[in-house]
Amino acid sequence: MGRMEIIMRKIMKVTSTALLVTTFVVTSAYPSAVFAASNDMVDPVVETETSLQSNMDLAVQAALVGPEIKKLNVLGHEFNVKPASISKKNNLTVVNGQISHHLSWRPDDQLYYRIDIENGEVKQVEIKIDRGGWTSLSAPFLATLAQKNDIPVTLEMVQELGQKLGSFIDGKWEYAAEAIVSTIALHIE
Numbered sequence: 001m002g003r004m005e006i007i008m009r010k011i012m013k014v015t016s017t018a019l020l021v022t023t024f025v026v027t028s029a030y031p032s033a034v035f036a037a038s039n040d041m042v043d044p045v046v047e048t049e050t051s052l053q054s055n056m057d058l059a060v061q062a063a064l065v066g067p068e069i070k071k072l073n074v075l076g077h078e079f080n081v082k083p084a085s086i087s088k089k090n091n092l093t094v095v096n097g098q099i100s101h102h103l104s105w106r107p108d109d110q111l112y113y114r115i116d117i118e119n120g121e122v123k124q125v126e127i128k129i130d131r132g133g134w135t136s137l138s139a140p141f142l143a144t145l146a147q148k149n150d151i152p153v154t155l156e157m158v159q160e161l162g163q164k165l166g167s168f169i170d171g172k173w174e175y176a177a178e179a180i181v182s183t184i185a186l187h188i189e
Helices: 003-029 031-042 049-064 133-148 155-170 174-186
Strands: 069-074 077-081 085-089 092-101 109-118 121-130
Touching: 049 069, 049 077, 049 092, 049 174, 069 174, 077 174, 092 174, 109 174, 121 174
Parallel strands: none
Antiparallel strands: 069 077, 077 092, 085 092, 092 109, 109 121
C-alpha cells in the first residue's frame, strides 16, 4: 500500500467521522431539521417555467431597484438577493452585487458579482464565491482531526472536502446563482 493510499484512507476515515459528528450535532440541536428534510422528500415543490420566470423577475427587481428579497426559490435553491450598486460613467455601467445562497442552521454561501456593460453590451461578468455552509463548519474540525491523526492536509484539501460534503448534502447551487446574475445582466440599461 502506497503512502498516498494510506493518506487518502485516513482522510476518508476522518471525513466520515466528521460527517457523522456534524449530522449528530445538527439533528440533536435542531430536531426540526430532520422533520423538514423528510417533509421535503414527501411533498416536493415542482418549479414551473412560469414560476421560474416570475422568480427571476423578482431577483432582477431586488438587485436593480430593491428592496432585498429573501428565500427566493430558483431552480430548487433558496437565495437572498440584495440591491446592487450601479455606477455609470460615460458609456460604461458597472454593477456590483451580492446574492446569498440561503442555508438553514449554518452560514450562507455568498456570491459577489460585478457586471461591466459598455455601450449597452455586456463586456464582462466576474463572480466570486465565499463558501459558508458545511465548508465553514467542517474545516476547523477536519483540520484538527487530520492534525491529531498525523495526516498531512493542506488548507485547499480541507476546503475541497468541505465543498464536497456541502455538494453532497445541499446539491449544486452555483448554476442557479449564475442564472440569476445572467438575468440581471440582461436587464441592465
